[in-house]
Amino acid sequence: MRIGQAMDIHQLTENRDLIIGGVKIEHEKGLLGHSDADVLTHAITESILGALALGDLGKHFPDTDKQFKNIDSLKLLAHVISLMEERKYRIGNLDATICIEKPKMAPYIEQMRANIARVCHCSMDQISIKATRGEKMGFVGHEQGALALAVVLLEENHEL
Numbered sequence: 001m002r003i004g005q006a007m008d009i010h011q012l013t014e015n016r017d018l019i020i021g022g023v024k025i026e027h028e029k030g031l032l033g034h035s036d037a038d039v040l041t042h043a044i045t046e047s048i049l050g051a052l053a054l055g056d057l058g059k060h061f062p063d064t065d066k067q068f069k070n071i072d073s074l075k076l077l078a079h080v081i082s083l084m085e086e087r088k089y090r091i092g093n094l095d096a097t098i099c100i101e102k103p104k105m106a107p108y109i110e111q112m113r114a115n116i117a118r119v120c121h122c123s124m125d126q127i128s129i130k131a132t133r134g135e136k137m138g139f140v141g142h143e144q145g146a147l148a149l150a151v152v153l154l155e156e157n158h159e160l
Contacts (some may be wrong), residue, residue: 001092001153001154001155001156002051002052002089002153002154003051003151003152003153003154004046004047004048004049004050004051004052004151004152004154005047005050005149005150005151005152006042006043006044006045006046006047006049006050006056006149006150007043007147007148007149007150008039008040008042008043008046008057008147008148009039009145009146009147010031010032010033010037010039010042010145010146011031011032011144011145012029012030012031012032012143012144012145012146013029013030013031013032014028014029015030016029016030016031016032016037017030017036018030018031018103019031019036019037019038019073020038020039020040020041020098020100020105020108020112020146020148021038021040021041021098021108021109021111021112021113021115021116021129022038022041022072022073022074022111022112022115022116022119023108023111023112023115025103025108026103027102027103029143031145031146033063034063034068034069034070035061035063035068035069035070035071035072035073035076036070036071036072036073037073038072038073038074039098039146039147039148040096040098040112040129040148040150041073041074041076041077041116042057042073042076042148043096043148043149043150044077044094044096044116044148044150044152045057045073045076045077045080046150047094047150047151047152048077048080048081048084048091048152048154049080049083051089051152051153051154052083052084052087052089052154054080054083057076060076060079060080061076074115074119077116077119077120078119081119081120081121084154085121085157088156088157088158089154089155089156089157090121090122090154090155090157091120091121091122091126091127091152091153091154091155092126092152092153092154092155093126093127093128093152093153094116094120094126094127094128094150094151094152094153095128095130095150095151095152096127096128096129096130096148096149096150096151097129097130097131097132097148097149097150098129098130098131098132098146098147098148099131099132099133099134099140099146099147099148099149100131100133100134100140100146100147101133101134101136101140101141101142101143102133102143104131105131106131109129109130109131110124112129113127113128113129116129
């Protein structure tokens with residue numbers, strides 16, 4: 001077994017879509033970044049890279065590379081899942097938390113779980129996604145940005 005953990009932070013800004021966990025969420029602000037800035041998917045992807053000791057997102061998908069401009073972060077996760085499978089691992093379980101003041105994430109959590117499970121080639125019961133607010137404190141509470149945390153357990157996959 002291997003364990004990885006990661007966090008990702010993105011600034012909230014005008015004139016951007018808010019995409020979290022592969023779900024486009026109606027909101028007056030979106031997350032700023034070179035890709036679609038999907039803070040949750042980035043944290044999950046980087047936790048898997050960490051478990052595999054393969055570095056971080058910037059190493060694999062540099063923000064100086066035009067091919068990643070506005071890319072769907074689920075595609076980045078899919079690439080990292082292929083690296084994981086090449087090394088004969090699979091997701092044991094994944095636990096993630098989204099920290100954002102608004103909008104409420106509860107209506108979108110199940111679709112996020114389904115998206116992540118599909119790309120990770122596992123069942124939804126292996127994917128836990130939760131959300132919390134900043135309670136009007138710090139950059140999250142003042143609606144300046146969003147943060148996501150992820151922990152993943154990888155297991156050897158003897159079927160590959």
